[in-house]
Amino acid sequence: MSWADYGFPDTTMMPCYLPAKALQLAYAERETIVAGQESSIAEEYTPNLFVEENGRHFTQGSDEMFGGHCWTIPGTYINHLLDLDIPVSPFGSGRPQIFWREDYEIRDVIEAADTTGLGYLDPHMLFSQNPLTMMPEWSKTWLEQRYLAMNLLKVAEVPFTVTRRHGNSGSTFFATPQLAHDHAVANSAAEELPGDWPLSNLSMETTIYERAGLGYSCDFRVIDRVAVDYSKVPHLAGLPAYIYVGTAAGTIWDDGHTFDNHGFPIRDGEGIVTKIPLPWESEGIAQPAGGLTAGSFGYTIRQYTGAQYTGAYRKFFWQYAGVDVSSRFQFYDDVDAIAAGAA
Amino acid sequence: MTLQRPQSGAPIPRGWFGRLYDEIVACRVRGDGRTIAAVRTPSGTVLSAIRTSVAGGQGAGDDYKGQFKVGMTGGGLYIYDGANETSDTAGVIFAGNRAQEFPRTLLETTEGDIYVILEYRATSPFWFTDVHQGGIADSPYLSNPRAAHFLIASYIGGLITQQHTTGAIYVTGRWLS
Numbered sequence: 298m299s300w301a302d303y304g305f306p307d308t309t310m311m312p313c314y315l316p317a318k319a320l321q322l323a324y325a326e327r328e329t330i331v332a333g334q335e336s337s338i339a340e341e342y343t344p345n346l347f348v349e350e351n352g353r354h355f356t357q358g359s360d361e362m363f364g365g366h367c368w369t370i371p372g373t374y375i376n377h378l379l380d381l382d383i384p385v386s387p388f389g390s391g392r393p394q395i396f397w398r399e400d401y402e403i404r405d406v407i408e409a410a411d412t413t414g415l416g417y418l419d420p421h422m423l424f425s426q427n428p429l430t431m432m433p434e435w436s437k438t439w440l441e442q443r444y445l446a447m448n449l450l451k452v453a454e455v456p457f458t459v460t461r462r463h464g465n466s467g468s469t470f471f472a473t474p475q476l477a478h479d480h481a482v483a484n485s486a487a488e489e490l491p492g493d494w495p496l497s498n499l500s501m502e503t504t505i506y507e508r509a510g511l512g513y514s515c516d517f518r519v520i521d522r523v524a525v526d527y528s529k530v531p532h533l534a535g536l537p538a539y540i541y542v543g544t545a546a547g548t549i550w551d552d553g554h555t556f557d558n559h560g561f562p563i564r565d566g567e568g569i570v571t572k573i574p575l576p577w578e579s580e581g582i583a584q585p586a587g588g589l590t591a592g593s594f595g596y597t598i599r600q601y602t603g604a605q606y607t608g609a610y611r612k613f614f615w616q617y618a619g620v621d622v623s624s625r626f627q628f629y630d631d632v633d634a635i636a637a638g639a640a
Numbered sequence: 641m642t643l644q645r646p647q648s649g650a651p652i653p654r655g656w657f658g659r660l661y662d663e664i665v666a667c668r669v670r671g672d673g674r675t676i677a678a679v680r681t682p683s684g685t686v687l688s689a690i691r692t693s694v695a696g697g698q699g700a701g702d703d704y705k706g707q708f709k710v711g712m713t714g715g716g717l718y719i720y721d722g723a724n725e726t727s728d729t730a731g732v733i734f735a736g737n738r739a740q741e742f743p744r745t746l747l748e749t750t751e752g753d754i755y756v757i758l759e760y761r762a763t764s765p766f767w768f769t770d771v772h773q774g775g776i777a778d779s780p781y782l783s784n785p786r787a788a789h790f791l792i793a794s795y796i797g798g799l800i801t802q803q804h805t806t807g808a809i810y811v812t813g814r815w816l817s
Contacts, residue, residue: 309817310788310811310816436815436816
């Protein structure tokens with residue numbers, strides 16, 4: 298089945314229950330794709346509730362149409378249309394944010410794409426609030442907005458793993474930074490951690506200490522590998538995957554290193570997020586791109602505080618893995634050009 | 641009517657509002673289409689008696705003088721505008737902001753119900769009208785989800801029973817703009 302089987306994208310004159318059922322199924326897909334589960338919504342709300350004229354109707358946007366998940370699903374999908382040259386706001390305040398939110402980013406796209414003059418129509422309304430702008434029962438504009446919103450949800454947040462490495466040259470000093478680094482590497486160890494652990498943040502730094510009369514010592518923390526945790530989502534293997542990551546530049550967590558990405562193509566700048574394909578693997582043990590010299594080079598991943606530790610895999614740090622799962626959806630149409638062109 | 645009122649202070653069970661809606665809808669007054677007509681209007685539901693048949697080929701509703709009138713006129717059985725018998729238009733079907741004129745149409749004198757059909761196609765000119773005479777199960781439009789049937793009249797035993805007596809037709813239960 299697909300959108301087209303239910304009349305999309307032009308649903309003019311379609312019976313009210315058919316496209317509504319497609320919306321319900323599309324939500325169910327998006328709710329369950331990461332868990333790899335069959336949809337509970339589809340079972341719970343079977344088409345017997347959609348009885349045509351002279352019977353019962355779903356009311357547009359009702360909880361029963363979507364199992365009450367209308368507002369929570371977008372928050373687990375990354376805004377793949379985000380202009381990554383514009384600073385992203387932290388959770389809890391401002392916009393844009395990296396995850397789709399119905400009331401903000403999705404609404405912005407819908408309003409920009411609106412050609413009817415009706416503007417954004419509340420997806421959750423039980424009944425028309427304004428009979429002057431809504432059709433008596435079933436507004437095609439409302440449906441087109443929901444169709445657009447649903448197709449924006451394509452990059453699902455997924456668990457990931459980080460292989461980090463830490464080493465130091467101890468109390469020994471060496472004649473050159475390279476020798477100090479070599480010794481630190483020889484005394485380093487790597488460990489693979491779940492991406493939502495504090496120690497698994499993607500910060501990298503290499504510090505070369507210069508002590509007059511003694512020489513050089515070295516301390517480093519680098520990332521060997523970042524990958525989707527396919528042990529938890531094996532059914533998503535082979536799909537395009539990315540890590541979205543931002544530094545602590547300009548925040549209280551900025552450690553003040555001279556920015557150096559160590560070959561990890563992260564960009565510097567407050568609120569600036571970089572999208573990097575996964576898996577990412579360092580070519581050898583990552584070193585400062587500017588070479589080994591006295592000083593502290595690297596970057597720190599931006600952190601969150603307090604109640605903003607929300608989401609399945611996004612604790613503590615601005616680093617979120619996403620997989621483009623659209624090819625696994627039955628109900629997906631590529632409307633990015635519409636959304637991006639209008640935005 | 642099995643819906644129970646939630647106890648004061650107790651959580652409202654999941655799905656309760658949906659069942660409440662269903663019960664409200666089930667309480668709507670409906671006509672039987674033969675003797676009693678129920679028409680929902682913005683200000684309430686209007687009930688009216690449908691006249692029983694009389695001799696002379698014209699049956700119930702023969703005093704109806706509005707759009708989508710079915711009757712013998714001009715030497716044949718027609719759908720026409722009862723308020724303007726010479727008009728080329730029998731009536732208007734409103735589908736959202738679309739006002740589709742339905743032409744005065746000569747019918748066959750075959751037994752059965754008489755339906756007016758409004759169909760939407762994805763290619764220009766998009767909107768089409770047609771007539772179906774007979775059982776709805778035999779309609780060639782039955783499997784077309786974008787086609788709506790409107791029962792206008794019945795022609796049985798030589799008697800015409802006017803079923804549609806409310807003027808213009810308004811499409812409901814469809815996604816429209």
